[in-house]
Amino acid sequence: MAGGVRPATNVGRKRGGTVSLIAWMDTSPDEQRRVREIVALFADKGTLDELGIGQIRDAFSDCMFPGTSTIQTRARYLLFVPWIYERSAKSSAKGTVRRRGEAQERRFITTMKLANQSEGLIGRQAGVNVKTLPSAIYWSALVRYGILTSPLSLDQIGSPARLVTGADELVDRIVGDWSPTLPAPPPTFPQEVEGGFDLTAEEASWLRDRIMLAAPGSVLTHLLRSDATLSADSTAPWNEPACTDGDSDTTSIVHHAEMFSLAMEGAALLYTLLVAERYEERKFTSLVEPTSYYADQLKRWASDRQESSDQLYRWSTKKMWRMAYDLAPRIGAPTRQFVDQWIQAVVSGRADDAANDPGLRSMIAARESMKKGNQSRLTNERMLARWQGASGQGRLVFRWPLVKRLVTDIKEGLARAGT
Structure with a gap:
């Protein structure tokens, strides 16, 4: 169906096993977080932005789910990090607050x-040697939700309290680094963590209120306000009932995201098919019959597109672009031209036979060449030889797996109020 997300795992390696092909993941517009997420993306095969539409993808993600990123895991980290750095600021141990805090994070x-809290644990595999700490992963969210009172860097944490002049210029107040209403940590924290990743009812209520205050009108706020339990098997925002029963603004952005995701999956699949064809032409054999597999996937996508043809025809791309430019004003003219041309081919039905359309094939190849330069798999044989399938193939889901986990954490915490 058009609304589904199909991770593909059918392209086999010659020496056994399968290549896991997963949907594109998402990044945020914050530059420091973007660098961390790009590194994470390159660690996962098949999640690369080969056609250069990441800014548009991020605009949708940030509009629907502000403050989130693909490398966040559990909601209680939004409290763990402040608690650790509050404690580090009060410590008399040697070193800066940042150094003491990072040591405590490890x-x-x-x-x-030791408490068997592994689901969502950052550093579960690498342990104390993990390279990216929770503070780095959650810092932008702490600022976005007002948990951190101002956009300080880690190096600025624990500096003397700041004097802030009130709006009427008659009221001055002393502020610390963290929200003065931040819930207190458990008495034994951080040596022991009562409840592990489970939020208490007080913590969940506080987090919900902080997010709703910071991100009014977002799909994220709508989900937190709703009494609905999120569906365990929803794979994208548009097939989650709780995302589509809101007001016109929230349902509109979800609809734009769904149409964009459906349309651009075809471009990603056509690109992957071109790579697969060249891979077989050059006699590489680690992957078994990738051309046949991706040709079938493109046909499957064409069938999905046909099921949604009426929706695509009525879709206002002008409204979509207004939303995208509000959040990502630096989207370049070449990117818009490429996306518009491809969407036009999708809406008209021309892209249904994209595998045999010389014009569309040339457009996709030219776009990848422009974005990747001498790293293009269509021209660089060394890069082609290292290909493991799934080059950007898959539906965009705009951080949904992560968002569903965070929202569920908060809802489950709220439910503990009655226990």
């Missing part, structure tokens, strides 16, 4: 492991 991994 010890905290061991604490959670």
Whole structure:
């Protein structure tokens, strides 16, 4: 069906096993977080932005789910990090607050492991040697939700309290680094963490209120306000009933996201088919019959597109672009031209036979060449030889797996109020 997300795992390696092909993941517009997420993306085969539409993808993600990123895991980290750095700021141990805090973050991994709290644990595999700490992953969210009172860097944490002048210029107040209403940590924190990743009712209520205050009108706020339990098997926002029963603004952005995701999956599949064809032409054999597989996937996509043809025909791309430019004003003219041309081919039905359309094939090849330069798999044989399938293939889901986990954490915490 058009609304589904199909991770493909059918392209086999010659020496056994399968190549896991997963949907594109998403990044945020914050530059530091973007760098971390790009590194994470390159660690996962098949999640690369080969055709250069990441800014548009991010605009949708940030509009629907502000403050989130693909490398966040559990909601209680939004409290763990402030608690650790509040404690580090009060410590008399040697070193800066940042250094003491980062050391505590690493010890905290061991604490959670000993408590068998592994689901969503950052550093579960690498342990204390993990390269990216929770503070780096959640910092932008802490700022976005007002948990951190101002956009400080880690190096600025624990500096003397700041004097802030009130709006009427008559009221001055002393502020610390963290929201003054931040819930207190459990008494034994961080040596022991009562409840592990489970939020208490007080913590969940506080987090919900912080997010709703910071992100009014977003799909994320709508989900937190709703009493509905999220569907365990929803794979994208548009097939989650709780995302599509809101007001016109929230349902509109979800609809734009769904149409964009459906349309651009075809471009990704055509690109992957071109790579597969060249891979077989050059006699590489680690993957078994990738051309046949991706040709079938493109036909499957064409069938999905036909099922949604009426929706695509009525889709207002002008409104979509207004939303995208509000959040990502630096989207370049070449990117818009490429996306518009491809969407036009999708809406008209021309893309249904994209595998045999010389014009569309040339357009996709030219776009990848422009974005990748001498790293293009269509021209660089060394890059082609290392190909493992799934070059950007898959439906965009705009951080949905992560968002569903965070929202569920908060809802489950709220439900503990009655226990």
